[in-house]
Amino acid sequence: MKPPTPPFTDETARAKVQAAEDAWNTRDPNRVALAYTEDSEWRNRDRFLKGRAEIRAFLAEKWAAELDYKLKKEYWAHTDNRIAVRFEYESRDADGNWRRSYGNEMWEFDKDGLMRRRYASINDAPIKENERRL
Numbered sequence: 828m829k830p831p832t833p834p835f836t837d838e839t840a841r842a843k844v845q846a847a848e849d850a851w852n853t854r855d856p857n858r859v860a861l862a863y864t865e866d867s868e869w870r871n872r873d874r875f876l877k878g879r880a881e882i883r884a885f886l887a888e889k890w891a892a893e894l895d896y897k898l899k900k901e902y903w904a905h906t907d908n909r910i911a912v913r914f915e916y917e918s919r920d921a922d923g924n925w926r927r928s929y930g931n932e933m934w935e936f937d938k939d940g941l942m943r944r945r946y947a948s949i950n951d952a953p954i955k956e957n958e959r960r961l
Contacts (some may be wrong), residue, residue, distance in 0.1 A: 829862055832940035834906035840905035843940075844912050848900040856886035864943045871947045893918035897961040903931070910934045917954070917961045926956045 831839035850859050860883040863869075869885075876882055890896060898916035905911070912944040916927035930949040939948045 829940040833936050833938060835905045835907065835910065837905070840910050841902045843910060843936075844900050844902045847912075848898060851898050851900075852896075854890040854896055856883045856890065859883075859886055862942055863945070864937055864941045865942075865944050869931065869945045869947075871945075872949050892919065892920065895919050899961055900932075908936045908938075909934075915961070917959050919956075925956050925959065927953050927954050927958075928952075928958075 831842050835843065844857070847862065848863060848960075853859070860879050863879050864883055865879050865914060866877065867879060867882060871885070874885070876885055896916060896918040898914060900912045900914045903911040903913055910933075912932050913930070914932060917925060917927050917928055919925045928949050928951045930947060932947045934942050934944060935944040
């Protein structure tokens with residue numbers, strides 16, 4: 828079980844978003860992957876993932892390439908077992924090039940509060956280090 832659990836209220840949906848932001852900012856693939864069902868479905872840009880093991884591997888690869896990663900998530904809306912968020916994050920590559928990535932996510936949860944579906948639409952923009960907001 829991963830509280831808060833559905834059905835979400837405004838307060839519990841916002842708490843779920845904050846918990847996700849906090850977990851992702853640890854950049855710990857093992858910790859983050861535990862928030863998803865064993866058979867969770869993801870779309871992340873042009874990649875489609877199935878299951879916690881694929882999610883964990885994806886996140887390890889992601890954070891190995893996205894250095895100094897910092898994320899901010901914002902609650903958008905919710906229903907009983909779904910939450911929509913907008914987000915932005917900043918990171919740099921091994922050559923020191925910074926970028927800001929931003930977009931929207933749609934989340935669907937099982938009765939135990941684990942995310943069974945995550946669909947993310949993400950855009951990237953190059954930025955200079957002095958343009959960072961996060």
